[in-house]
Amino acid sequence: MLKRVTAPKEVASVGIPIGKASFPSPFVSGLEYASPARGTWNIVHTGMLIPEAHEIFVCAASCLRGVVLTAAEMGAAHRFSTVEVRERNLLDGDMEELVIEGVADIIERLPKRPPVVLVYTSCVHHFAGCDLDMIYEELRCRFPDIDFADCYMNPIMRKSGMTPDQLMRSRLYMPLKQRPIRKGAVALIGSDLPNEKDNDLVRLLTENGFKIHEITACRNYEEYQEMAESEFYISTYPAAVPGGDMLSQRLGGTHVYVPFSFDCDEIERGLSRLAEVLNIPAPDFTGKREDVQQALKETLALVGNAPIAIDYTYSPRPLGLAKLLLDAGFNVQKVYLDVVTGEEKQAFEYLKSNHPALMLYPTVHASMRFLAEKEPTDVLAIGQKAAHFNNTNHFVNVVEGGGMLGYQAIFRTLALMQEAYREEKDMRDLIQIKGMGCGGCCG
């Protein structure tokens, strides 16, 4: 065991009661810290969801380092290649040539020609004013049998326009080619993790006889292409919405957003609206609210006054979950997030008025390096970052909503809380695994 040698003697807390917090940025931005929790997906994991795709990253070594090792760790090194940008390329202005010749060289050396290649350019191409249109035109001309998707690793743009997460989720469907629309076919889009079979969305679609396409279930590139026959594109993850709109405009289906939520009204509204668009009978929610109350009561009876911490990596609605639990009498003490999203404004305002003592904590603030609990605690954490900062093995190990949706997300979350309360997990080892659940996407 290594020892602490450099920690400052005392670091002031940076938490803030929600009653005093501002929307949408409760914390001052500054130097950023990276906690060891690594379960959320990155652009390498997401791109690998396209079956048989080969990824080629064109970047400087410092940027390549993280992505090449992501691919290696997920056992997908054979589907991943790199073109390294050097200083002389910045000076010589030969960036276009480097991309074209580098990508071509890799394709020629691959043991098998992939049907689709994702080419990731980076911040340096953006700043150098690289002619990306010309690059892709040339590549398509040289390799007419390959579909090329322009992908991006340009985090410098995260505060300008679409975020890298939104962009990647939109690029994931760019290789889809228009084909006749098939009545009754839907595609669930934009989620890294497969929808759980018993979530309200999948059940609604299955009960009404829809053919469901989902990228996580596609075994080969042809099955992936079949997604383009969909009459409806349904997204459930906020970052997937722009991609869904683009897909609908390009291929002609209808995009419907059914938001992930822990709020009964919003759940019913979202699914009812979907039913209306799909032209199917409205789902029957009779007894669901009573079932939720019962499940909350049972869970509360088990966990009692145990302190609870929630973070934003568990689901897109950390404040919505806090509201559900606090109103039911749970001892939710902390929520970890760096910004409050627009979708959570209502929950934020509600908590501000009704539970003003709830503490908000950032995850990237420089001081958070020293504010994780030094000794193990029994906090019941929902999400990997909450588990890390509270040093607890009692945690719900799920990222990005875990494929849950609707009332099922509430029931499943409560069940997972009960399990986490009863059983310990090896938090330290589990949270450091990159791209939780991506094991099946690299064949």
Added chain:
Amino acid sequence: MKQTSRIISTYSADVFGVCSALFELGGIIIMHDASGCNSTYTTHDEPRWYDMESMVYISGLSEMEAIMGDDEKLIGDIVAAAEDLHPRFIAVAGTPIPTMTGFDFEAVAALIEERTGIPAFGFNTTGMKTYVHGASMALEAVARRFADRNVQKTSDLTANILGLTPLDFSVTGTEHSVTDFLEESGFRVLSRWAMGSSLEDLSQAGGAHVNLVVSSTGLSAAKALQERFGTPYVVGLPIGKIQKEHLREALHTAASTGENQYPVSDLPGEDILVIGEAVTSLALASALEYSAGQGVRVLCPTEGSEGLLRSRDLRAQYEEEIEEAMREAKTVIADPLYRPICPDHVKFVELPTEAFSGRIYRERIPNLVTGFDAFAKEVL
């Protein structure tokens, strides 16, 4: 030059070398970058991240700040963090975008130092060279800035160990094994750059009679310490019985004559190829040569090999040229992530290193100072 890799990994970059070298010394280290570098470094390149508190951060550079040249945001953020965290020093290291915008690291460091009163460094790393370059810059800066000029040579025989980072040695205890070797050889160790020593320890480095450079990341610091204190240095890693004897002799010769020493074997033969950083690979090659009585070739894909490689050794960086060199060998010793390009007829012996495969094979990284004999059995 196509600069491509179809399947192999890439070495840790210069900016991460800076972080790794300074990690234990109590400073704030800032990677001036948009996002991603911090999680890359802490996930893949820093085995101490979970257990040893440090202050490595990213600036979170945005498009508008880069275009508008808004350095004040960075400076303000660093000053604010320094007020909260009270670091021993502040180091800002560069990445590709600051390189493109012509960010003046030295000037910004000077401004930060003026505002905080805390020693500050600017490292104009580009993110386009390997960790060897960055770690060398960082250790040299420490040698020039923090090694106390008033320190007198110790009355007993003493040494510093230069070039220790987990990127080359992981957390296998190599720093302790090298320390044991030096003590057995009659040298008290004043400081270890930079694993297991404090900034105070490093400040006493000028009192040593000799510096032992165990990886090429320590070479620039050795030269700086020689310039400032006249301390000679010896390049090498104590691997294998005979190599250890040669190194021991070289250390005493350097300490008594003041002349630098570089004990390395040079037998003819190219059947065995070692791929990796220059000093550690050459030390391993020498130890194997002494054991096998035949020559071992080194291929160095990182910087820092100038003046170290022998005439038959190679300097190569890209996949195709490395693959070609492998074809000429009968046995290749390299990180497991090189295996996919190793021809079938060539025996491949794994020697994982954090600098290439990160944390993937961490449990299998050997401490060659204590474990050479077992390793040699796999090779010979």
